[in-house]
Amino acid sequence: MSGPLLCRERVVIVTGAGRGLGRAHALAYAAEGARIVVNDLGVGLDGSPGADGPAARVVAEIRAAGGEAVAHGGDVATTEGAASLVRTALETYGRLDTLVNNAGFLRDRMLVNLDEEDWDAVLRVHLKGHFLPLKHAAAHWRAEAKAGRTPRARVVNTSSGAGLLGSVGQGNYSAAKAGIIGLTLVAAAELGRYGVQVNAIAPAARTRMTERAFARAMAAPDTGAFDAMAPENVSPLVVWLGADASAGVTGRVFETEGGRITVMEGWRPGPGADGGARRSPSEAGDTALRLLARAEAPGAVYGTGGAAGEEPATGR
Template structure:
């Protein structure tokens, strides 16, 4: 990482909070923001892959990396899926660096099971960290930015949420994770519409990279390449787009969007759009509704394949 200061870089002087930033994608994002001049709040609860408490917290190590390269950062170990933890995340940014400009919601873990074996606790835990863990930091950041706007200091604020291909298409054995990640997409669209008046732009990414959450599932396809080759599955490949979305360079028109990002590929996802339609002008019978549905399906584009199907 190059030396960082407030005088250079795409995010020079901005204050950025990244959740789940101790490892994997979050760590890569935090380092990339710092390399572009941002002051970074590095949040990580330090839990294991399944959300259980781990022996150490990696947030401090990421802060040390940033500081060793000339950047400014502070660790935050609060649970952002609680109101107190989410509020303290925003407070850490404001108290340490004077404000908050960008929120990157990234924290998450997996508890994969087929639906018939999925325990209620596993459903609740994944929903809590992914969906509630996006909502609460977003809500507290939004309240801060709304107050700034009312005080005559309209921010140039950015939020980057983290969904997944599982949220776009579904993934076998990940009913809880897929539902949570799909919910994040809906939350992104609503937040973008509601928060635009306060100078806040909200977008989401659906990344693919080699992390603790993917290494067992994609062990062969996500293996690191030989020396000198492009590491297509490195989490650092995702971060440049996240940094741009979190910067002032992403203009006012860039909001309410979802991007798939993997290796060297960026794709704008176009979401649910109205396809073929038939309007009878009166109530259908079940048999006629079925015939109409068959006709419409014959004219419609085929859906994407569920991961693992």
């Protein structure tokens, strides 16, 4: 590798990096000079045990291209798995600079058919699987800062349009992805003093998790035209957010798809009214209706046929 590489010498963890977006991120970071810890548990689309070890294949791809990488097969939604993930980076490469939280799977059901087990499993892998690696990485970076070695650390979390707008048939996934946005905002506020920037992306791309939504795009012949749904389109922003070049950018959420990048602006105060005293229920309702008449309409939930589109917003 030669030339001005954006992530030369940085050590980057990517969870769920055996396939799809995670694999694309790992390869893109390696191409920019980073040393990669490729985490993947190797499970199926619904989280059931898999028959192969995709992390090792991605490591082999990176090494074949002249890069450095090591595989980690632990469960990042457990304390030991997350702790060993950070230890792997430190013991192999002596440092940790960037954490990309990306692991996840789907168990889609309409709410009335959604089992408690399916709710818990999806919240566990997405939300807890973000929290625990972040916690253990942050503990390391805090210790470094307190020892006078303030890092230039980066965290990139993976939310989804489903977390921003909701997605019919994905109540568990939408709740988890919305929770990741909240976690991102808190982490950015708490960890900035230790030299850590935390941002989130809400990607849309063609992966195992979106193969039904993008079935026609997947079946389209290769004409050499720009493939807007390729997961590799998302990775450049993720690499930049994980690099020194993104200094000063933290607590932000970016929607990204194809060649488009959008800075998402979350809940902000809209129209309001203060009557200076307690209202009756009827008065409260009248006030609410007047305010709603002045407010912007919310975006359509994915799957309702509104402006947001018919298909689920799953990004991976």
